[in-house]
Amino acid sequence: MAPSNPAKLREVHSEQQDSTPASTPVVRAIDVGFGLVKFSLPAEGGITFSSFPSMAIPADVSAVRSLSTRRRDTFDVPANGAEYEVGRDVGLAQAGGSFGRDVTDEFYKGAIYEALTKGALRYMAEAGDTAIDVLVLGLPVNQYNDSKRRDYLRQTYERAVEIGDGKTIEVRKVIVQAQPMGGYAALEEHLDELNQVIKATGGALQPLASIDEMDELSVLMVDPGEHTLDWLLIQQGSINPRASGAASDAGRHRVIRAVQDSLAADIGRPLGPAVAPRINEALRLKQPVKLTGVAHDLAKYEPQIMSVIEDSLNRMIDGLRDAYEIIDLIVLVGGHPARYRDVLSRRFPSIPVFVMPDSMAANVRGFQMIGEAMTEQA
Incomplete structure (x- = not known):
């Protein structure tokens, strides 16, 4: 993992903080998970968030596809020399053995990831974006640890990107984040809910007077995704790389x-x-x-479900080494955290286990906040 920034990571955590445009920069975020693609969009008076399934089906160019009572909410986008159908209604294109997903550790540089990222950019373009000043992308922790993977995403998407039907969108700067880092950044929106959980737990941690007190704690971010179980241990605002990691095929x-x-x-x-x-x-x-x-x-x-979850969390606890002894707070993000919360609460009854509201979108909301904070500091 790259050295962590000593600045408050909840506000901004990045390897680079230079040359963002000064005049009303456009900031967007995309979190390509193995289950859903989450992304920010322009909306009247600000931004909104949306998602679509992480499926990219080879495009059907036959006339049969047009035989419908309505146009399905998808786009054909170019990826690796082929056309793929992506979008909210992509499930209508799935049939037989056409799985349309990639759940390998090389996901970030495959045609599926490319098609999904371009699909999110296409939705942004359809909502009015013609150029993006700062685009924040996420990677699972084990992939984020590899600088070559972060560099690959920057080199691939920091340019004019073709997004299908002859359209392009210019991306001027790409920032890559570890996925659970987004959830940590978004915590400041939920201080009241967090304090309710802290109070109900009855452990050593007392309710926080302000979100700034978070930077004095050891916070374990846990992200049970579609394919990987990611975790980040953040101590006094900085990532502890030796106690952070991911377990593949554990989501x-x-x-x-x-x-x-x-x-x-x-x-x-x-x-x-x-x-x-x-x-x-x-x-x-x-x-x-x-x-x-x-x-x-x-x-x-x-x-069977609980057996899988118990095994996955055992792998995480083993990966933490003895650092679980110093954890003040556990925060869960991701799409299906309830059973993970129950297991962690039984294992560590005196540590508050907080499930982020709208946990599915927690990372991408945090990515958006990180990007906006970077442009304010530039």
Whole structure:
């Protein structure tokens, strides 16, 4: 991991703080996760946040695609010499073995990542952006640790980017952040909710008089994503690189796979990749999953789910070494943190475990704040 900035990381944590444009800079953020792409957009009087599935399907150029009662909310974007369909309705393009995802550690430089990033930029362009002064991108902690990966993203997207249909958007500066760093930056928006959890825990930590007191604490940021479980230990405003890390194949995808394997064994036939999003949605809504007209209750697979989560968190605790002894506060971000919160609260009953409100968008909201803080300091 690159040396951490001694400045307050909640306000801004970056390797470079130079040459951002001085006049009303346009700041945007994209968090490409293995499950969802989260991004900021221009809106009347400010910005808003949106998302779409992290799926990129080879574009169907046939006339059949146009046979619909409405145009689906997707775009065809160029990536690695081919065209991919991405966007909010991309699930309508999925069929059979066309999984449309990449859950490998080389995700950041593959065609899927490129298509997804360009899809987010296309949504920004459609909302009115023609150029972006500062674009903040995120990487899982284990990938952020590799400077070559950070450099690759800067070199790839710090330019005029083709975003499909002959359109381009100019990106003047790219900042790369470790994904959980965004959640840490966004904490200042939720002091009251955080203090409620601190008070209810009843441990040594007392409610904070102001968010500035956060910079005196040892805060463990935990991000259970779709593929990786990331964690950052932030001590007095600086990242402790020796106690921060990530476990691959330790996120939501592994949970879904465990449920899918168990379900396939119970019904007596293999289940293809197109079933995974249905299982994911059924788990999220706590509803049965419907396959070939039959509703299957997934509650029976709770032991398999908890086994995966316990194992993933054991890997994190092992990666912390003995640093868990000095943790004052645990903060969870990401799309599905509730079960992780329950396990961590049982393991560390005197440490407050705070789930960020709107946890799915916590990182990208923090990225936006980091980018805006950088332009103010320039």
